[in-house]
Amino acid sequence: xxxxxxxIPLQDRDIEKVRIGDLVYFSGKAxxxxxxxxxxxxxxxxxxxxxxENKNLLIHVGPIVRKIDNQxxxxxxxxxxxxxxxxxxxxxxKEWGLKAIVGKTTMGEGTIKSxxxxxxxxxxxxxxxPNLWLDSxxxxxxxxxxxxxxxxxxxxxxxxxxxxxxxDIDCQGNNYFDNLDIIVEKNRKKVYGNLRIxxxxxxxxxx
Amino acid sequence: xINEKIMEKVILNTIIKSSCVIPxxxxxxxxxxxxxxxxxxxxxxxxxxxxxxxxxxxxxxxACPDTGWPLFFYKIGNDAVIEGGILKLEExxxxxxxxxxxxxxxxSTMKHPITGEDPGNNIxxxxxxxxxxxxxxNAIQLTYVAKGGxxxxxxxxxxxxxxxxxxxxxxxxxxxxxxxxxxxxxxxxPPGILGIGIxxxxxIAANIAKEAACLRIIDSRxxxxxxxxxxxDLFHEINNLxxxxxxSGKGPSVLSVNIEYAYTHIAGIAVALSSxxxxxxxxxxxxxxxxxxxxxxxxxxxxxxxxxx
Numbered sequence: 001x002x003x004x005x006x007x008i009p010l011q012d013r014d015i016e017k018v019r020i021g022d023l024v025y026f027s028g029k030a031x032x033x034x035x036x037x038x039x040x041x042x043x044x045x046x047x048x049x050x051x052x053e054n055k056n057l058l059i060h061v062g063p064i065v066r067k068i069d070n071q072x073x074x075x076x077x078x079x080x081x082x083x084x085x086x087x088x089x090x091x092x093x094k095e096w097g098l099k100a101i102v103g104k105t106t107m108g109e110g111t112i113k114s115x116x117x118x119x120x121x122x123x124x125x126x127x128x129x130p131n132l133w134l135d136s137x138x139x140x141x142x143x144x145x146x147x148x149x150x151x152x153x154x155x156x157x158x159x160x161x162x163x164x165x166x167x168d169i170d171c172q173g174n175n176y177f178d179n180l181d182i183i184v185e186k187n188r189k190k191v192y193g194n195l196r197i198x199x200x201x202x203x204x205x206x207x
Numbered sequence: 208x209i210n211e212k213i214m215e216k217v218i219l220n221t222i223i224k225s226s227c228v229i230p231x232x233x234x235x236x237x238x239x240x241x242x243x244x245x246x247x248x249x250x251x252x253x254x255x256x257x258x259x260x261x262x263x264x265x266x267x268x269x270a271c272p273d274t275g276w277p278l279f280f281y282k283i284g285n286d287a288v289i290e291g292g293i294l295k296l297e298e299x300x301x302x303x304x305x306x307x308x309x310x311x312x313x314x315s316t317m318k319h320p321i322t323g324e325d326p327g328n329n330i331x332x333x334x335x336x337x338x339x340x341x342x343x344x345n346a347i348q349l350t351y352v353a354k355g356g357x358x359x360x361x362x363x364x365x366x367x368x369x370x371x372x373x374x375x376x377x378x379x380x381x382x383x384x385x386x387x388x389x390x391x392x393x394x395x396x397p398p399g400i401l402g403i404g405i406x407x408x409x410x411i412a413a414n415i416a417k418e419a420a421c422l423r424i425i426d427s428r429x430x431x432x433x434x435x436x437x438x439x440d441l442f443h444e445i446n447n448l449x450x451x452x453x454x455s456g457k458g459p460s461v462l463s464v465n466i467e468y469a470y471t472h473i474a475g476i477a478v479a480l481s482s483x484x485x486x487x488x489x490x491x492x493x494x495x496x497x498x499x500x501x502x503x504x505x506x507x508x509x510x511x512x513x514x515x516x
Contacts, residue, residue, distance in 0.1 A: 023248075036323065061272070062272060062273070062314065062316075063272055064268075064269060064272045064274075064311055064314045066311045075268050075269065075272075075311045076268055076269040076270075076271065076272035076314070077272060078271050078272050078273065080273070080357075081357060081360075081361065081394060083392075083394075104357070104392070104393050104394070104396075104453075105361070105391075105392040105393060105394045106392045124392070124393060124453065125393075125453060126248060126251075126252040126255075126452060126453055126455055126457075127252035127253065127255050127256040127259075127452060127453060128256055128259070128270070128271055128396055128453075128484070128485065128486050129255040129256050129258065129259035130259055130263070130268075130269075130270070130271060130272065131258070131259040131260075131262035131263055131266065131268070132255055132258060132259050132262075134268075149315070149325050149327075150315065151314060151315065151316070166248075166455060168392065177391060177392040177454065180449075180454070180455075180456045181391070183449050183456065184387060184448055184449055184450060184456075187447055187448045187449050188383065188384075188387060188448065190447065191383055191444045191445075191447055191448060192380070192383070194444055194447070195376070195379050195380075195383070195440065195444055196376065197376045197379060197380045197383075198376075201376060201377075201380055203369065203370070203373055203377060204369075204370035204372050204373055204377075206368050206369075206370055206475060207368070
């Protein structure tokens with residue numbers, strides 16, 4: 001396990017060295033997104049009103065943001081589950097030129113394929129610690145606030161060593177959680193044994 | 208008489224506390240985990256979580272931006288006199304959810320299920336939800352629970368009907384299998400608090416499972432030895448699965464397993480699961496008839512006497 005402080009815009013050479021299980025921190029420009037933004041762009045065929053070229057890190061998050069003294073203030077922040085956005089994942093990675101996604105619950109097969117092709121990683125938080133992240137994030141701007149509302153708008157962020165996040169998909173297509181599934185599966189069998197649940201247990205079919 | 212002004216103040220403060228101040232029993236369980244480890248990523252993760260939660264309490268900001276479904280659990284004293292009655296209590300509760308949302312203590316998370324329309328105040332049909340218990344005395348006790356979306360949406364809430372023939376093994380297999388799939392890749396923010404409801408109709412099982420997940424404190428055991436043993440066995444075995452904090456494989460997989468049961472029909476056993484995320488959001492306040500207010504750690508929701516029939 002290695003630790004990396006990655007600078008945005010992320011370059012292929014940064015991404016290629018990172019492996020599943022590594023811890024990463026990010027500095028530079030990033031933007032946020034949830035399903036309504038992706039639906040707005042990919043299903044309803046609007047164009048993204050900003051360039052992702054210099055901010056190729058996407059964070060899946062529905063933050064709490066308030067306007068205080070005419071300034072946006074981030075009140076709470078915790079990456080949210082990425083798998084919900086799988087439908088739009090492959091196109092997001094390709095068309096937005098993403099090199100990294102921060103979220104939870106990893107991504108599905110389609111997006112992993114696209115990530116491998118476009119050299120992109122996915123990273124997840126190891127705990128729920130919004131307050132330790134708030135000090136590493138400044139809000140620079142927001143797009144589609146009126147159309148999508150505060151939670152689902154595209155917030156434009158400036159990050160200062162935001163992390164740590166554990167890399168769960170690397171650009172070779174390896175998935176940390178797939179590897180863990182094998183261990184949990186072995187443990188499941190042991191636990192069945194400890195609880196005296198027969199391995200071939202079948203439920204009585206009621207419906 | 209319990210007047211409107213006091214209700215407004217207590218309900219708003221309880222909502223804010225639930226969102227921003229994680230109960231002591233949860234924090235204590237995190238400390239216990241960090242103290243048992245010398246080094247390691249899970250020690251860092253739990254320590255970071257405690258630091259963040261302490262800052263939330265100090266800064267009065269939500270411990271997590273997902274402030275979830277707004278749920279009210281009221282214990283109403285049989286002799287309580289409430290200005291404007293229960294309808295006023297509900298009206299004030301709704302207003303205070305809207306106010307806490309406007310002030311940034313709750314995120315505007317509740318939406319129309321089909322159109323996605325966002326009222327901006329977390330108020331709509333069946334939301335917030337109210338549950339009541341009627342108890343002796345003249346006080347009212349409020350527990351506000353902010354029930355996170357992750358723990359509800361990703362398999363942390365399940366139900367199945369089990370035949371008597373499949374008994375305890377069928378129940379335990381269902382719990383183990385469900386919890387594994389719900390925690391994969393950190394979906395429900397493990398180590399969760401797992402509530403299990405056994406018996407009753409499907410909705411009774413689901414209700415008592417949710418109450419077991421959200422309203423029992425860590426390390427509380429069911430008073431009946433047979434149920435307490437099931438809780439302990441499942442707690443021990445789920446922690447042998449290697450799920451870990453946020454599904455990382457590191458550290459404990461579950462913080463507590465809490466079982467509640469209802470009598471059931473001879474036809475079958477409803478079993479429901481309800482998981483709560485590791486940072487369980489709940490706060491409890493009691494308002495006495497003379498206007499005195501007391502904050503409690505333990506919602507003390509389950510009246511064990513009712514089990515005696």
